[in-house]
Amino acid sequence: MTGAYKQNQKIKYGEGNFRALLQFRIYAGEEILASHIGICDKNASYISKTTQNEIIQCCGDAITGKIFAKIKNTKYFTIMADETTGISVKEQLAICIRYFDTTSYEIQGKFFKFFDVVDVSGENIARTILQELDRLNLDISYCRGQAYDGGSIMSGKFKGVQAHIAKVQSLAIYSHCANHRPNLAISKACSVANIRNAIGVISSVSNFFRESAGRIHKLETEVQDKLPHLKKGKHALKKMCETRWVEKHDVVLTFLDTLSCLPVVLGTISESSESRRSNVFSFLHATQSYEFLVSFWTNSGLGLEVTRIVHGCTGNNEALCLPSMDFIINELSSRFPKSELQRVGHIQKLLSPEFMCPTDYSKHSGALFSTLCRLKTYLGSTMTEDRLNGLALLHIHQDIVSALKPEEVLDISATKHKIKFSLNVL
Structure with a gap:
């Protein structure tokens, strides 16, 4: 540590x-940073929040x-x-x-x-x-498509976003986002009574455990003790997501x-003095x-061996499996043109991240709202829009960041302030 920094320690x-x-x-x-911090004037340190935000x-x-x-x-x-909607309870539109x-x-x-x-x-x-x-000098006349969810605000034929943009550029054809369509189709399968009940059991049991660290x-x-091959922490029961099937499917697989092990643990809890024992008995019976087991199998991958879960149970599982499969197929048929539906392929692929995220866009956007959650935390809920966007771009486009040169950033800052920077260090 340099003498100048020792004499004038401004960072505590x-x-x-x-x-x-x-x-x-x-x-x-x-050494250069230490010298700067050690001898610079208070109003010329360039480490204030204003400078941070600008960089x-x-x-x-x-x-x-x-x-x-x-x-x-x-x-x-x-x-x-x-x-x-982020933690700051503001509507965030990602483009x-x-x-x-x-x-x-x-x-x-x-x-x-x-x-x-x-x-x-x-x-x-x-x-x-x-x-x-x-503002970015991107000519709307070259726009050839729009992709949003199926909500009326975005997709409405007369007052939706796609309708207003189509008035400016009629060649920008609207398409209901392909990632949303299979998600909605499979989520709708939960309206089948047996599947809906199984999902309800999974959600209730998961919440029951999550309410107590014990x-x-x-x-x-x-x-x-029973399954040492599972990575520690990866199988902790998760909260059920009500809107995104891919996340819901992760919860189901974790539950699987x-x-x-659940019957033993629930049995132990039911014999203890812990409260809510009536729920424990119902969970023990339901699982x-x-x-439940056959409906759970239907949700957990559409291709797993039923004996892996049912442990010797007998019966005609087709009565539970086929209605949900028929429902999914009908939903897909109504949401995809025949030519696209043929490309969808096997139903099981709908549950894989590779299908849900087939392009570079999806690879980024799959983590887009989780990025928002990481950046705009409770402590950072008042973050300004410019800072949020800058951090989001840095976080999401790390392939571009790795090739970004310091002088490129300094040139942008210099242009804003109409000054010249020199990177030459004596």
Whole structure:
């Protein structure tokens, strides 16, 4: 640590992660940084939140610039958008652009911005999208497609987003997002009584264990003793997602891993002085019933051996399996044109991440709203839109970040402030 830094230590413990990282670099031997922090004036340290936000924003602009340079080179593109509510209880509209990359010869899809949407009308969302495309000098006349969910705000024929954008560019054909369609088709299978009841049991039992650290510990201990091949922590029962089947399917598979251990653990809990024993007895009965086991098998992969779960039960499981399969097939037929349905292939593929995320866009967007949750936590719920977008771009497009040069970011900052930076160090 340099003498200048010792004499004028401006970074102290407890001042946040960013300053702690700076301190770490200094202790690691970063002499230039140590000299700067040690001798700089208070108003010229360049480590304030204002400077942080500006650097993050400039990084985001640099990433966006690279993405849109490729899109402009390709010329034609498709708009993809979806909205969600973050922890700050604000509507966040995520926009992605899908295009053909003439360098890699692959269809790509890139996230480029979250928007805070107060007015959630189709007209306002369409106006927001068009204004942003105009700001980035992306000509809407080259737009050839729109992909959103099936909600009326996005897909409405007269007042939806797609209708308003179609008024500006009639060649931008709307398509109900292919990722949403199979999700809705399989989720609808839960309206079959037996499947719905099985999902309800899984959700209730999972919540029962999640409410108590002691119950989870008992389950973990039993699983480790009986199923040591399972990775510790990976089989802890998860909360059921009500809207996304892929996440719901993960919950079902996790439940499957622990199913053979549940009767013992539930039996132990039922004999203890723990409250809610009446629920324990009902859970114990429900998770061992033939109807539940076969319905559970139907949900857990559409191809697993029933004997793996039922342990010697006999009966005609077709009475439970076939109605749900018929329902899924009918739903797919109504949501996909025949030509597309033939490409869907085996029903089991609908449950694999590879099918749900077949392109680079999906690879990014699959983690898009989980990225929002990681970035906009409870402590960071007041994060500004510019900072959120910059961090999201840095997090999602790490392939671009790895090739980003410091001078590219500094050039953007210099342009904003009409100054010149020099990277020459004496």
